[in-house]
Amino acid sequence: MSQNQQITSTLEPVAGNGLLHRRLFLTGGAATLGAGALGLLTARHVTAAPPPEVPEWMKAPGAPLSGYGRRSRFEAGVQRYVATPAAGTTGAGASRTPLERLNGMITPNALHFERHHSGIPDIDPEQHRLLIHGLVERPLVFSMDALHRYPMVSRIQFLECSGNSRTIIAAAPQSGTCGQLHGLLSCSEWTGIPLGVLLEEAGVDPQGRWLLMEGADAAAMTRSVPLAKAMDDALLAIYQNGEALRPEQGYPVRLFLPGWEGNISVKWLRRIAVTREPTMTRDETSKYTDLLPDGRSLMFTFEMGVKSVITSPSPGLAMQGPGLYEISGLAWSGAGRIRRVEISADGGESWAEAALTEPVLSKALTRFRLPWRWDGGSAVIMSRAVDETGTVQPTREALIAEKGTRFAYHINGIEGWQVAANNEVTNVHV
Amino acid sequence: MSQNQQITSTLEPVAGNGLLHRRLFLTGGAATLGAGALGLLTARHVTAAPPPEVPEWMKAPGAPLSGYGRRSRFEAGVQRYVATPAAGTTGAGASRTPLERLNGMITPNALHFERHHSGIPDIDPEQHRLLIHGLVERPLVFSMDALHRYPMVSRIQFLECSGNSRTIIAAAPQSGTCGQLHGLLSCSEWTGIPLGVLLEEAGVDPQGRWLLMEGADAAAMTRSVPLAKAMDDALLAIYQNGEALRPEQGYPVRLFLPGWEGNISVKWLRRIAVTREPTMTRDETSKYTDLLPDGRSLMFTFEMGVKSVITSPSPGLAMQGPGLYEISGLAWSGAGRIRRVEISADGGESWAEAALTEPVLSKALTRFRLPWRWDGGSAVIMSRAVDETGTVQPTREALIAEKGTRFAYHINGIEGWQVAANNEVTNVHV
Known part of the structure; x- marks a missing residue:
């Protein structure tokens, strides 16, 4: 079968209601199609008009170079969806990534979803400290300068809030865009220190099986993490998509637990306590626990599903x-x-x-x-x-x-x- | 050989002057080392002091959610290096990525290097048009709405200005940071339309072998591109790291030619003319051509070296x-x-x-x-x-x-x- 025959065959539906074969646009960038083979495309907002006139912006030199760039003013409408905080709360709530306005796999830092329990702390990295204590041989306090000396790894991985897509179980379909309904979801290249390296420094007692993680926000967000996950693929993330973490993502350092519910990747990390058992904190008992039909609760359901x-x-x-x-x-x-x-x-x-x-x-x-x-x-x-x-x-x-x-x-x-x-x-x- | 033995052996130098084996930090996040095996790390700016005091930023709720985030004020010093434009020019010049302040492979959009020949045009995407003409069966004009309907692909790829690292050939080593010396280099996830799909729409004449690419800036930057590259892996990029291209990267649409010198990935793309021969534009003859010792010039040296x-x-x-x-x-x-x-x-x-x-x-x-x-x-x-x-x-x-x-x-x-x-x-x- 020649390449052209292959492509013609990809124009035949492969499933009901007009789905075409995934190869249609993948075979050499359509370069092997005979002219006009697609046809349907030219019917779009495409015109065979005379060349466009020279636009205004070509008639005078444009804007100068800058130290830290900004997006086009014509894109100002692309924003996270900020949910109105509940009455009586300050700085608690969530904003969602406008998934339908983005393309590719990377979420730009400025549009990564947010979930805060008491707002975003304004942390001076010179003053920030990370304590490792509890069931360890040597309690340690790290400055950011010290952390920057450690070996790092980088991985492109998603973060999803465990409360994402809650509207699916509502009795009636809820109106909203893709981002409004499912936008507690983002993906970044995270760079940081494998947590195991620092735990090794402290020397974990053989009785230590869990880690209490505490954030430096006003809510002192705390979660319990099994030691096995920390030793597997946990990161202390310092960079996101190449640059320092953004404040709303945990600047200057956050826990990042790949594939697990977002809440447990504690931001603004200030304290790790090695413990025998999970600490049963407010944030893992009153929340982030699933009530089943028979009245029992599912706890520590860390991994996000397919x-x-x-x-x-x-x-x-x-x-x-x-x-x-x-x-x-x-x-x-x-x-x-x-x-x-x-x-x-x-x-x-x-x-x-x-x-x-x-x-x-x-x-x-x-x-x-x-x-x-x-x-x-x-x-x-x-x-x-x-x-x-x-x-x-x-x-x-x-x-x-x-x-x-x-x-x-x-x-x-x-x-x-x-x-x-x-x-x-x-x-x-x- | 046990894992611990393997790790001990990685602490032995593998080349002169202290280089250690690359496996040192890669074997299970160092989790398999016995406590204190690294030793050397604990000598750093690490203290076994009592727990740090509760910092000011934990004592009151922090900043609220936002539609489009900003980085920490403590990171304001991380900026592109903006070269002073030559006297008498307006909007021409380059800024360099501060490579030594970043980590990972992705360059955040705000810090991607810039190279402009007459500044950054402020393009209204509603008014922007892309013309394909010359040796084609059907000249076509595309609006941005039309382009957004086309199939897209995404790829993480670098862009390097062909003039990067020029100081290497200076007689004496030049002082500067890594970014100042080598920062005409960045890497993004680019999402856009395979150029071949649009050329197919227009129907390229068999005599067409080259493409003239023209930008919508005041310099009307123009370069000649071999048709073969366009049909191979050329993109009309519309998104960068997930969001719309930044103005300084060609908003609303740029050419992206993977692996080739940055200048030929024409920004603010407004016109593609299919031609028999290269057009020999100002931007490929007076510049982007290499003078050899014997007085001859190397032209169309597109690919960037290892x-x-x-x-x-x-x-x-x-x-x-x-x-x-x-x-x-x-x-x-x-x-x-x-x-x-x-x-x-x-x-x-x-x-x-x-x-x-x-x-x-x-x-x-x-x-x-x-x-x-x-x-x-x-x-x-x-x-x-x-x-x-x-x-x-x-x-x-x-x-x-x-x-x-x-x-x-x-x-x-x-x-x-x-x-x-x-x-x-x-x-x-x-």
Whole structure:
């Protein structure tokens, strides 16, 4: 079969309601297609008009160089969704990443989601100290200068708040954009010190099995972490996407536990106590614990499940009439790499495999894409991720059957977007 | 051999002047070492003092959530190095990434190096148009709305100005930080449309072999690009590290040619003309052409050579006396992946292999690291990269022997940092 034959065959639907093969745009950048083979694309907002006039901004020299750049004023509308704090609280709440306005796998630092329990402390790194004590041979206090001397590693990995996507279990679908519904989710390159190196310095007593982690915010956020995770892949993160952590991400140093619920990656880290048992802090008992239908509670459910969301098309991004679109989204799993993402455009009756953008990294966001020829009629699009352990993202129905409707964390069910003939996209339960 | 024995053996030098084995910090986060095995680390700015007092910033709620975050005021000193523009020019010049203040492989957008020929245009994306014309079946004009409908790909790749590291060929070593000397170098996740898809839409005439690329800045920056590169891995980049391109990086759309000299990735792209021959523009004849010793000129030397720099220790980052350090830096090649980086701490007499941080990606920056026990005496440290084609980063001497001292681009020779007993680090020719 020649390359051109292969491409022609990719224009045939591979699943219901117009899904095309993931190879369509991947074979040599479409360079091997005969001229006009796609056809449908030229019908877009493309004109064969005469050359555009010389715009104003070419008629005089532009702005000068700068020490620390800013984005275009025309992008000022791309903002985190800031939830109004509950009455009587100060500095507590969350802001969500506008996933539908971004592309790729990296979240820029200024748009990384936030979750604070008593606001963002303004920490002077010269004065900040990190204490390691408890069941150790040598209690130690580190300055930031000392930490900067230690060996570092870098990893691209996601962070997801365990309360993300809570609206999935609401009885009726909630309106909102992809970011408003699922934006307690971001991905960065984290650089820092393997926690095991510092614990080794202190000398952990054989009876030590857990670590109490305390943040230097006004809430003194505290969580218990199993020693095994600390020795596995835990980082004391100091850099995010190349530069120093942002204040809302824990400047000057935070714990980062890859693949685990965001809350336990304690920010503004000031204290690590080695303990025999978990400390049962306020932040792991009154919150971040899941109430089951039978009245029991699930505690220490650290790992985030396999999950995916379609970022485009999605609510707030209007369709532009029938034609060829790219369905694009994000998949991730706390258990490791994403193995496969499938997409349905007919509400789950048939599925097609999406292309995964390399590199597909463990515990990182993975961008997936699939071409879709929308016929202009009503369609329900949805995605389903499978991770390297073979675990499949559950349906909403299966999730509720297992855990009821009173739980509030680790919600990874499949949701759908309804694409309507009037070009609008809305959230639907599927 | 047990794991502990392996680690003990990594504490033995693997090359002259204190270089230790790259496995030292990579075996399970040092978790398998017996308590105190490193020893040397505890001598640092670490104290076994009583717990630090509760700092001021824990005594009252902190700052609220925000739509678009900012970095800490304590990091305000981390800035691009802005070169003073030549007299009589407006908006022309370069700023350099402060490589020695960053870590990991990603450069944050606000610190990506800049090179402008007539400043940064303030482009309204609603009004911006991209024209494809010349030897095509159908001249086309694209709005940004139209471009956003096309399929996209994402790749993490470096951009290096072909004039980077020019001081290497100066007769005497120039003083400056790593960023001041080598900072026309950055790395981002670029997301955009494979250029081949749009050329396919226009239908390239079989006689078309080159593309003229024109930017919408006041200099109307123009370069000629071989069609083969456009069909290989060229992107029309729209997103950088997740968000819309920054104005100084070509907002709303730029050409991105992986592995090639930065200047040819034309920013603010407004026009692509398909031609038979290169257009021989001002920007590829009066500049970006290399004068050889015999008076001939090398033109269209697109690909950037294999290269590496040590970012730490480096000038401006004072040493803190004898002890264990991490030597860390960046390696890259326009020809593909980095295969190996070697480090010398004795001015090139002996070499040890550094650890490469995964993922090692084609045409991306690769972070390398190696532990070093500095004895406090004078030492010259240097790095040497080898790419997947087997090409070895040349010495300064070999580079000058081949190309003389009147060339100004594609300077990838090895330079050294002199670490002195007084804790200062300076640039030296090696």
